[in-house]
Amino acid sequence: MRRRKMSARHQVYVARVGYFLSGFAVACWAPLIPIIKSELQLSTEAISLLVLSFGIGSVSGMTLSGILLQHAGFKFTYALSTTTTAISICLLALMPSYVVVLCALVVFGASLGCLEVAINVFGAYIEKKYHLMLLSVLFAYYSLGEVVGALMMLFLLTIALSPAISILSMIAVIYIACVYYIPVIIDIKSQDKRENRTFVRPVQPVISLAIIVGFTYMVGGAILDWSGLYVTTEADVPLNFASFGYCIVSACMLLCRIYSRPILRILGPYHFTFYGALLMVVGMIIMVVFPNIYVITLGFFAIGCGMSNISPLATSAAGAQNKMPLIPAISFVSICGYIGLLLGPACLGFIASTFSLKGVFIFLAVLTSVSALLLFTTRRDLMAIGPHHSTDNKQVTEAN
Structure with a gap:
C-alpha cells in the first residue's frame, strides 16, 4: 500500500475536520438536554448538575490536553479525543440512566475540551510551520459545525428518528473523516525537556x-x-x-x-x-x-x-x-x-x-x-x- 504523504494540505484538512467536529458535537449535545430531561423525568436541579459536570469535564480535559500534547504528541491526543467524543455523545443519546448520562457527560466534556485545545495547538503549529494565516478560517469551521449539526439534528428529530439513531448517523460520518487523516498527521511533540514540563508559568504577551x-x-x-x-x-x-x-x-x-x-x-x-x-x-x-x-x-x-x-x-x-x-x-x-x-x-x-x-x-x-x-x-x-x-x-x- 502506498503511504500517503504528509503534505501541508493534508494538515489543513486535519485541522478543518477537527474544528468542524468540535462545533458539530456541541450542536448535537444541545438538543439532547430537553430530551434527557423528559425521558429520565429529571428535575431542574438534576439538569443543572449535568450542565455543571459538562463544564467541569471540559476544563479538566483542557488541562489534560496540554499534558498529553507535551508527553504523548498530537497524533495520540487527536485520536483519543475524537474517539472518546464520538463514543460519549452516542452514549448520551442512548440515555440508559441518570448516572450513566452524568458519567458520559463528564467524559464528553473532557474529551471535547481536550480536542479543542489540541486542535488550537495544531492550527497554531501549522500556521507557524507553513507561514499561513489559517485560524480565522478554521474557527469558521467550528461555527459551521455548530450550524450544520443544529440543522441536521432538527431535521432528523423532526422526521421522528430517535435521538440515538440521529446522533449515530451524523457522528459516524465525521468520525470516519477524522480517522482517515490520522496516519498523515504531523506529530507535535517537543524534544526539549524544558518545554515538556507539566507546568510552565505564563508570561507576557x-x-x-x-x-x-x-x-x-x-x-x-x-x-x-x-x-x-x-x-x-x-x-x-x-x-x-x-x-x-x-x-x-x-x-x-x-x-x-x-x-x-x-x-x-x-x-x-x-x-x-x-x-x-x-x-x-x-x-x-x-x-x-x-x-x-x-x-x-x-x-x-x-x-x-x-x-x-x-x-x-x-x-x-x-x-x-x-x-x-x-x-x-x-x-x-x-x-x-x-x-x-x-x-x-x-x-x-x-x-x-x-x-x-x-x-x-x-x-x-x-x-x-x-x-x-x-x-x-x-x-x-x-x-x-x-x-x-x-x-x-x-x-x-x-x-x-
Whole structure:
C-alpha cells in the first residue's frame, strides 16, 4: 500500500475536520438536554448538575490536553479525543440512566475540551510551520459545525428518528473523516525537556492575549444567555423572536471568519482586531442608549462582525510568540477563554439582578474596552503574524 504523504494540505484538512467536529458535537449535545430531561423525568436541579459536570469535564480535559500534547504528541491526543467524543455523545443519546448520562457527560466534556485545545495547538503549529494565516478560517469551521449539526439534528428529530439513531448517523460520518487523516498527521511533540514540563508559568504577551480571549468568550456567552431576555424586555420583541440577536451574531461571525482573508490583507491582524473591539463597544453602547428594535439589530451586527476574528488572531499571536512554548501557551489561552465562557453567565447574572439588563451590556462594553487596550499593548505580537504569514491558499504547498 502506498503511504500517503504528509503534505501541508493534508494538515489543513486535519485541522478543518477537527474544528468542524468540535462545533458539530456541541450542536448535537444541545438538543439532547430537553430530551434527557423528559425521558429520565429529571428535575431542574438534576439538569443543572449535568450542565455543571459538562463544564467541569471540559476544563479538566483542557488541562489534560496540554499534558498529553507535551508527553504523548498530537497524533495520540487527536485520536483519543475524537474517539472518546464520538463514543460519549452516542452514549448520551442512548440515555440508559441518570448516572450513566452524568458519567458520559463528564467524559464528553473532557474529551471535547481536550480536542479543542489540541486542535488550537495544531492550527497554531501549522500556521507557524507553513507561514499561513489559517485560524480565522478554521474557527469558521467550528461555527459551521455548530450550524450544520443544529440543522441536521432538527431535521432528523423532526422526521421522528430517535435521538440515538440521529446522533449515530451524523457522528459516524465525521468520525470516519477524522480517522482517515490520522496516519498523515504531523506529530507535535517537543524534544526539549524544558518545554515538556507539566507546568510552565505564563508570561507576557500570552497573559494579555489570554485575557483578551477570555473577555471575548464572555461576550459570546452573554449574547447566548442574555440577548433574548434583553430584546424582549427592553425592545418589546415577541418571545418567539427572542433568539434573533444570537442568530445575527452567529451568522456575522461565520461570514466574517470565512471571508476574513481580504480584510486581513488590507488591515493586518492588529488593526483588524483593534477596530473589531471598538466596533463591539459601539454596538453595545448604542443598544443601551437607543433600545429599539432597529438600533438593537444594528448593534448585534456590529458585535458579531467585531468579535468574529479577535479570538482566532489572538490565538495565532500566542502561537507565534517565542517567549513561551507553543503547547502551554495555546493551552493557557484556550482555558482562559473557556473560563470566561463558564463564569460569564454567573457574573452577568449578578450584575443583572443588582443593576439592570442594561448594566450587563455596559459591563461588557467596559471589558471590551479593556480588551482594546490590551490589543494595543500587544500590537507588535499581532503585527508580527501579518507580514510573515500568507493568507493565500496557493501557499499550502507540499512539505515533508
